[in-house]
Each structure stands twice: as C-alpha cells, then as structure tokens.
Amino acid sequence: MTTTTLTVGRTSGWDEEKGERMDFKALTITGMLERAAEATPAFARNRAMLIPLLHRIQDDQGYLSPEMLQALSRRLSIPLSEIYGVASFYDQFHFSPRGRTVVRVCTGTACHVKGASEVLSLLQERFQVEVGGTTPDLVMTLETVSCIGCCGLAPVISVNTDVVGELSSEGVDQVIERIITT
C-alpha cells in the first residue's frame, strides 16, 4: 500500500492526521432535507446523506479511503460495516486510489488473436502494474475487458472513454505518451 498526499478541494478543513475533523458543513446537501425534517426521523436523514456524501468524497479524492469512511461513520452515526455494505453495492465507488487514466485492454477473441496479450504486456512492462492495479503515482489504472464491440479494429483498448484501435507497437507508444502527459 502506498501513501499518497490527498488533495482536498471543496472539503476544506480536512486534516490528514485527525481524520474526524472533516468540515461537514461544506458537505451539507442542498437544503431540502432540513426542510423535510418533520417528515423524516434523524437517523433516516443521516442515512439519506450517505450516498451523496460518498459521491462528494470520491469526487474530491478519487476514491473512498478507510480514514474518510471512518470519519463519515462517526459523523453520521452509521456503523462502518454498513457504510461499506452500501458503498460496495454500487459499481462506481472504489476503495483504492484510481489512476488519472483508466486503460481497459480488450481481451476478446478477435483482439487476442491480433495480439492483445502483447499490448497488455507492453503496458504492464512500461508501468510496472498488474491487471486491475494502479501505478503508485496514480498515473494509470490497468484493466481488462472481455469485449468492447470494436472487433473490426482489433486489437483495441479504451483510454478513459476513448476507444483506440488497430494498435501496433508504435500505437502503444503513442498511447503511453498520452497517458504520461495527461
């Protein structure tokens, strides 16, 4: 596990060493729930803030760190296990830092035949990262995907939301260049 400096934008007042001193005022969800106070008991209001707050934390930090979740648990009086339970249900919450660029290498049959494994090993070698892992400097996250439906352009990878096809070794170099400079 690597330690990284967390840059915190809107959640001002966040102190890395004393995780609980998070400024939740900055995290208050738009007024409505307070108005709905008569309609909802306190614990339900805390609950209702959970997912928006998880979104907020992930937007700021890129992932949900254990410290943040512990702070959240204390603040909202919800057991940590339940917070994990909720967060792990939804695909878009991540528990480890993600790279700035997420690269998905297609390993469908068409791509496999046309050398997807070479593309994958080139990327792994260059960034020293396992499939599913993220580089320590958070430059990129490497994943594989079974097919992205662009078999005519095999071998194909997706870089964040863009699809890059017909990759040669020079093409991979260009992608690597792009990942580094992003």
Added chain:
Amino acid sequence: MTYTMTFQELDNWRRYLTEEMFAQDKERIRVCTGTACLALGARELVEDIEKEIEKNGCDLEVTKTGCQGLCQKGPLVQIDPAGYFYQRVKGSDAPELIANSASHGSPIRRLLYSDSGTGQPCERLSAIPFYQKQRRIVLRKNGRIDPTNIRHYIALGGYAAIQKALRSMTPDEVLQEVETAYLRGRGGAGFPAGTKWRHTKKAPGDVKFVIANGDEGDPGAFMDRAIMEGDPHSLIEGMLLCAYAIGASYGFIYVRHEYPRAVKNLRIAINQAQELGLLGENILGTGFSVHFDIREGAGAFICGESTALVASIEGARGFPRPRPPRLSNPGGGLWGYPSNLNNIESYACLPPIIENGGNWFSRIGVRTSPGTKVFALTGKVVNTGLVEVPMGITLREVIFDIGGGIQGGKRFKAVQTGGPSGGCIPEKYLDMPVDFDSLHKVGSMVGSGGMVVLDEDTCMVDMARYFLSFTQAESCGKCPPCRIGTYQMLQLLEKISQGRGERGDIKRLVELGRFVQEGSLCGLGQSAPNPVLSAIKYFREEYREHVYDRYCRSGVCRGTGFFVINLGECLRCGFCEDACAFDAVKATKDAYFIDQAYCTKCGACHDTCPVDAVRILKKRQFELTEEFKIPAESLEFIERRVHMKLSDVLESKPSVVYTVPQDSTIADAVKLMVDKNIGAVLVVDEDDQLVGIFTERDVVHLTAKGSPFESRPIRSAMSRNLITFKASVDVSAAMSVISDQKKRHLPVVEDDKIVGIITYRDLVSYLLPEVVYMAHEIY
C-alpha cells in the same frame, strides 16, 4: 432573493418574452448540444460561431439546445427564421454559416440533409423523412430552447399548465384530466398513471412524495437523458402538477451518475424555478409549496426498479423488496410515506395534457395506449437517433420510413425493443402497431423505449447472450432465481455460442427461463429471460444450428463452424498461414489446408483472406467432406443443387407451354406434338383451367386399340389423374414423385395458372453435372 410572482405577472412576462425572445423575424442559430453532437464536436462549433459573430459584429443569437433528434448526422444546426437545417457542420463552416444563411437567406447546399433514397437535398426540417412521421409532444421544446435558460421555456408557453391548474382547477380536476387522458407509464410496464396517482392520493397521511425515475440504465436507451438535458423544466412542471394533484410537498429526481450533464441542467433548472417562485414555498402566491431535490445513483442498474430506487434514496443498498406494500401504500414509499413514482417521460407528458385537456391526449395514438412515445432508434439502421411517434404506428414505418431502412442494403432480421427486459420481434410482425399491448402479445415490451435494429449479420444467440450477460452482472443478488438462474442460463448460452452445445440445451434454456420469470422477486429477474426466450421462439433454427451443426450463420460466434480452404478460389498467398496464431494452417507443396486438430475456430484466417476462400462449414457438411472426400468447392455446388427449386429449372429452359382445348380432336393434339416436337400437351377447359394431360404414351395405347384419331375428342383420351407442383417445390421432391409414379411430365401450376412443364429430360440435364463430375473422378 426569491420573488413570488402573481398569475398576472407571469402572464405579462410570458407575453413579453414570447414577443421579444422568440419574435418571428429574430435571427438565431440553434446548435444541438446533446451528448451525441458534443461528441462529434458541437462545443468547438459553438465557440467558432461565437468568435465569428464577434468578429463581424452582427446581431445573431446562438442557442445551445438539447438533442434535436438526428444524432447520427450531428452536429446539427438550425437557422431561424429561415428554418434551414444543416447536418455534419464543422467549425470551419462557421464564417459561411453567418455570412451566407443567417443574413441573406440562401441555404448552403453542401450542409443540407439529402435523402438517402432520392438524393434530393432537404432545406427544412419538415421536409426530411426522418421528421415527417414524427409527432413531438414530449420533445415539443427539445431542440428549440436553451435548457439552461428558463426564459426560453416560459417564452414557448412553459409553466402555463401549472398556472392553469393552480388558477382554475382543483387537485381532483387535475387528477381527473390525467385519468381521462389514460396516460400509461412510459417506463415500460405501461401502468396507468392516473390510477397510481389516485392510490397515492387516497393513502392517509399529510406527508407525500413525488419521485421521478431517471435511472435509465438500459443499454441503447437515451430518451430520458434527452429530456433531462434538453428540457428539464418540462419535467419539473410535470412533477409540480403531480404534486398538486396528489397533495405532495416534496419531490426527488433520481438520476443515474453516468448523466452528469443531466444533473447539471436539472440543478440549474431547479434553482431558476425557485428564484422565480415557481418552485418552493408559496408557488405563484397560492400557498401551494413543493420542494424538489436531485439524487444521483452510483452505477447500479437495479436502482431503476421502484422499491430499489427508494432504498437507494434512503441511503441503503439498492435491494428491491416484495410488494405490497406498494410505494403508494402507507409504509411502502420513501421513509414509509406514500410516494408516487413515475418515469421522466411520463412527467414530461403532463403539461400538454393539462393545457389541452385529457380528451385531446386520449385521441392521439390508439385507444388503449394513447399519446406518443419517444424511442431511441439505434443499431443497423440508416438514421439513428431520437424519434417521437404516435402510438399505433407500425414498426415498418419507424424502421424504414423514419429510420431510412437497413444500413448497407442488408436484410432486416429483427428489432429488439425494451432492451434487456424486452425481446426481439421478427420480420413477420413488421406491420404490427407499436403500443404497450401489441408488443407484449408477441413476447416483447415497449420498455424504456430502446429500439435496436438487427440485420442479417447479427447472431441471435450472441444477441441474447449479450443482454443476459448484462442482466446477470446487474442482478442485485437478493433472490436466488435471478442470481443463480441467470448465471446458469448464461453458462448454457456461452456453451452454445462457443460451439459446445449439447442435445437438450435449448430445452433446458427455455425451462430455466420460465423458472426465472416466475420465481424472481422484481421486474429485473422477471424480465431478464425475455431476450433469450423470444430469440428462441422466433429463431429456434439458429439455435439448432449452433447446437447440432456447430455453425453460426452470421459468422459472429467464434468457436463455431469448421474452417476449410476452397482451393478453387485460393490464391496461395499464405496470409492465412501468417494469421493463424495456432499453426493450424498447414502448407503442402502446392496448396494450403487447415488442420482441424489445431484449429481453435478463431476466424483469423477467414478475416484475413483477400478472396474469401476460407469457408466456414456446418458440422454435417464437414462430415461429408471428410467421409466422401468431397472437396469444399464441389460441396458448395452440390449444396446449391440440393436447394434448387422447380422454378430454377423452369427458368433455365424455354418456357412456352402448349395447350389444347378439351373439345379438340386427338388428331389436333398429335399434330401439335409433331409440329413442336414435344412429348406431351396439356388439356384445358373454357376458362383455361388445366383438366388433363395427353402424352406420347396415350398415343401408343390408342394406336394399339385402333381408336379413330379424327373423330374422338381429346377429352375422352387424356389422363385426368394429374400430379401438379408449385414452382417453389424442391427438385428432389419432384424427382422422387416422377420415379415413384412413373410420370414423365409434371405441370407446374401457381394460383390456378399453368406456368410451365417439367419433363424427365429436364431432370436428366439437372443431374448431368454430377455424373460428369463423378466420371471425371473415377477415370
């Protein structure tokens, strides 16, 4: 700084805005900034146009609208007041756009849409076939206004419906209008909105919620996104009407996290409405108060299910729960309060219903499914995009008139509606009306409105596998029928698509599917088998081919088929040998062949062959080539012959058929046979109907008996027990009849009309090539 307007003030302001902002002669460039057009460069286009306007200093307004519909041809631009419609506009076109069209009125021809059929350029939107059959009610303002500007919405008559409701209607009257309109839920199931509202209204308690379901997770559906991004105020107005009718004072809009622009535009819209006193406390000074807020999902498809969505808003895992209690019951909704949940599109239908009355709405479309429906038309169709059509339009009209037919002139195979919950509809139902009940009857559903057109290159096994892998991954895991059942079904489908299917797999798949449908807790599980079951229902033949022949006719399923090289066409270029990653392509002295022991059926050799000499055979065909040592090229020839019809034989010879009337004499018939050098004539009655046949053999019999040819009519001598065939009959069937019944002449009849006659000589010449080929092989 909330200011509460009065009715009068809103009226005045709307009149002022209509005259000022949307004046008839106002020059305006409307650029589509829907998600698809943005991906095609609309943002840069807007910048270029704005720069150009600044440079020229002309008085031109640029409106960044929501989705204008024809997504494939984006970025789209419309010029007011001339009404020119441009497609595929690039930043470099900006100077011309401003200098030429806006001020001087002649259209730029190269940017116009030209009809794919006639090649005729269309100057205006109304002339384009894609838009002609559409009727825009839900999308009435989409593409005309800037979604981030409430003034545009109000100028086009926005917030008039809620104004009318608050001013002159009681909540019951609003509810009554919705019931009269018979608006059915646009989320897919088609439950009448009015009934749902009445349940919620009747439920005891003061605190009630309205919830808008914007968790549009179906792959291939994007109509809710278009509304939320392009016309968010109509959603807000619709929710206000619902809140007023059922007595709710809080509302949530649940939007999926993947739609950041929708969230942004909705937030802007809510803030603008609140600032003008159209939302919040004491709306328009009537004392009616509603507060709305937005909740984002986090990538869980199941949260589109109503009880799971409520759980997600409450901050829990998005598990559905058994109903009742329904959301409208006390104890069933959000935090236990009665709640009314509708789809985004349902709410967007409401303002026009209240403005024009429920009767107006109920007369559009068909009686049991009134109104219009927005569909996301995608797949192998020429014009993809967002279309709004009246219910009851036929699939053919949507796909061929609006969609412009199939891409690349391929054959239509099926249309998939309702995404992973719906099913596919084959060609024979193309003329079926599109409405909730008709689609349900054929095993599909309207669903959220995705309409994916499939052509002959789509494999129905692969298609079903794709949708099932989606629902399987998105199953929340709460109930075993869905969690385990979809997994097992997927395993079977993968087995079949990889060419490892076994006898009984198709039956097992159907049984499992029925079980999952019946046993699952929520809509996701109950509908997950639909794509598989409907594909098996209408395309069982393809499934059988996969299982028994190890063959995929569309060439999609890798791992099926037997790869052989047609040496007649092979150029000996050796590309296939290079392409094969498993060394299955072997070279001999003068030819290449594929070693089946090494072949993984990946298709690389087939894809790389420049002359398509690599053939994919069915298992049965392959066994023939192995057993009888028939090379692939002659096998194809034989296959073609096996499937030959009588019509093919008729076409290959002179098609004159000689007939005689039944009253003529035998001598006339014999003379005709001698003159024309034929072995038989057909005998017809006064109406040219076939009544018998007179052949050489009859002549022999009559001569032996010494019958008088001159005086006897042919009627008494012809044979009446005729065997006739239709032209669509296989040659092989005709051959077996000829040999069994000892016939030499077969009349071919279509619709009581004689179209030809097949003789034993024709069949000999049909068989001749095989005989020659076999002789060639032997000697």
